[in-house]
């Protein structure tokens with residue numbers, strides 16, 4: 001794992017945008033794994049700005065989102081399809097036909113999960129996967145106890161996740177308890193993974209993911225197995241890490257190595 005500790009949420013968003021821009025500049029037809037939640041919004045705004053300024057293009061890219069509420073049609077304002085359209089797709093040059101979000105209104109959710117996996121495989125697999133993290137260490141909607149090799153499937157949300165996400169729903173509005181989510185095994189198949197976390201309420205989960213044991217009790221700890229996982233956090237989300245100075249030292253050394261390699 002590469003642990004990048006930055007001052008604040010704005011720096012985290014800019015760092016994430018740099019990783020996406022570099023990916024698209026190297027491979028215009030990249031397959032991008034995308035995420036919802038409040039954390040990636042600033043990153044998406046930065047990508048929209050860069051797209052408008054002609055610095056990055058999504059014209060040839062394909063996208064697959066991590067998850068969706070089961071029971072919500074994509075036209076529902078709280079669906080993740082709606083979120084993605086509003087927060088990113090409607091503002092960039094991506095071909096909407098090449099954007100994929102699990103179908104929350106699938107008649108048969110089980111075959112829809114298999115179909116989603118098949119589409120990802122047919123696209124050549126995910127090149128770069130964006131992740132946030134839940135307070136309980138979930139990634140996508142892989143709640144604690146999720147199998148570490150799991151694939152796209154239907155998952156039940158924990159009470160904590162339902163409460164955390166209740167802020168997006170009107171009072172009394174139906175809030176789904178089920179989801180379709182890429183599995184942890186699906187996420188680990190991505191060639192590169194970048195996880196963003198900001199704010200003090202993520203500090204415990206970040207500590208468990210980076211410094212805790214590899215365990216289904218903290219699904220994000222599975223990223224310890226990934227060969228190219230970048231964890232980008234602000235100082236608040238990093239505040240419970242025990243080895244913070246060591247991670248900063250590694251990053252400084254890493255930067256020197258990159259500068260040297262660039263000078264060759």
Ligand SMILES: N[C@@H]1[C@@H](O)[C@H](O)[C@@H](COP(=O)(O)O)O[C@@H]1O
Nearest residue numbers: 036037038039132133134140141
């Ligand atoms: N399914 C999503 C996750 O993909 C996301 O990482 C998490 C954290 O969201 P936020 O960034 O709003 O804290 O929320 C939801 O549960």
